[in-house]
Amino acid sequence: MWERLWQLLFPDQCHGCGRFGTLVCPVCIAQLERYGGDIPVCGAAHFTIAFVYAGVLRSAILVVKYARQRRLGSALGQLLAAQPWVSGDAVIVPIPGSSQRIAQRGYDQAVVLAQAVATSRHRPLSQQLVRVRQTTAQAKLNRRQRQQNVAGAFMWQGGVPPTQIVLIDDICTTGATIAAAIAAIHHAGPCQVHVVVLARGAK
Ligand SMILES: [Zn+2]
Known part of the structure; x- marks a missing residue:
């Protein structure tokens, strides 16, 4: 009931155009620039980068990162889940952000994205x-x-990894962070790692 009341008082509004009804509207989604460039070499079995880090998507990611808009983060996760990539039997795994930035913002945006992807894809x-x-x-x-900065930054905790993982992250620039994450997973055991990233940043 409170949620309904909240929705009445503060209806969702598109981050891009201000239209009421959703946090990112279909018109703005249709205008996002799809990514079709090169894919970083990082040990992934499959690598999907959905969009270019620009325009409405760029400002939405920045708002999720710095302005504590967790629900917009979930909306971006749903957008990522709706893209054509195969989740199969994989377990969805976020690439965790730095704890200092998580403390500032109160959540890890990669976790928020991954939670929405897992829910939408029933994984x-x-x-x-x-x-x-x-x-x-x-x-x-x-x-x-x-590469030097992120080497050894990650660890897979709690035994052998599942046979298939989909790693989720918001932005990929050189792929160094993703490569370090994949190395940590492979160090823990054999696993096919697929990478699904929302946007490709400029190098
Ligand atoms: Zn819009």
Whole structure:
């Protein structure tokens, strides 16, 4: 009942155009630039990057990251789940963000995305991939520095990984973080890792 009252008082509004009814409307989704470029080499069995990090999607991701808009994060997760990639029998796994930034914002945006993907695709979610070392922000580093920065940053906790995993992340730039995450999973046991990313950032 409270949720209904809340919806009446504060109806959902599209982040892109302000239209009422959804957080990201179909018109704005149709205008997003699909990604068709190269895919980073990182040990993934399949790699899907849905969109280019630009326009409405870029500003929506930034709002989820810095302005505590968790529900918009879930809407982006649903958008990612609706894209044509195969989840099969895979377990959905987010690439965890840095704990400092999670503390600032109150949630991990990759986890919010992955939860929405898991729910939409009716797949289980696992958070056994953990960050064991904090890393500095990647934005100002070159490719080699990024690889060094994230090497050994992740660990798979709690035994052998499932046979198939779909790794979820919001932005991929060089793929260094994803490569480090996949290395950590493979270190724990054999596993086919598929990567599904919302947007490709500029290098
Ligand atoms: Zn819109």
